[in-house]
Amino acid sequence: MEITTNTKVEQSLREIGFTIPMYPSTGDVLFHNEKVGRMSNFYGLILDDCNSIASVLLKSLENKLDLAIWNKDTNE
Numbered sequence: 001m002e003i004t005t006n007t008k009v010e011q012s013l014r015e016i017g018f019t020i021p022m023y024p025s026t027g028d029v030l031f032h033n034e035k036v037g038r039m040s041n042f043y044g045l046i047l048d049d050c051n052s053i054a055s056v057l058l059k060s061l062e063n064k065l066d067l068a069i070w071n072k073d074t075n076e
Contacts, residue, residue: 001055003045004068012065013045018054020045031057 005013010020019030021039029037029045031054037047047055050071062069 001047001050001058002043002070003047003058004070005044009065009067010045013058016057016061 007023010023014020017032018036019033021027021029024041026039026041028035029039029047031052036049036052036054037045039045047058049055058067059069061067
């Protein structure tokens with residue numbers, strides 16, 4: 001699942017338990033100290049499992065945080 005982000009959105013995600021590298025750094029993304037994906041400067045936030053707790057949380061916050069979520073129903 002790919003999520004287009006910006007620095008404001010990334011800060012909001014950090015406040016709810018995500019550990020995200022500070023732009024322009026890339027690397028692992030953690031949710032409550034568990035690796036759930038990675039950060040890419042091309043794709044944005046890439047979550048490994050569309051059915052994980054982190055994914056379900058982000059889908060529920062899509063409109064509130066103004067997220068652009070791609071491939072949210074598959075692991076492709």
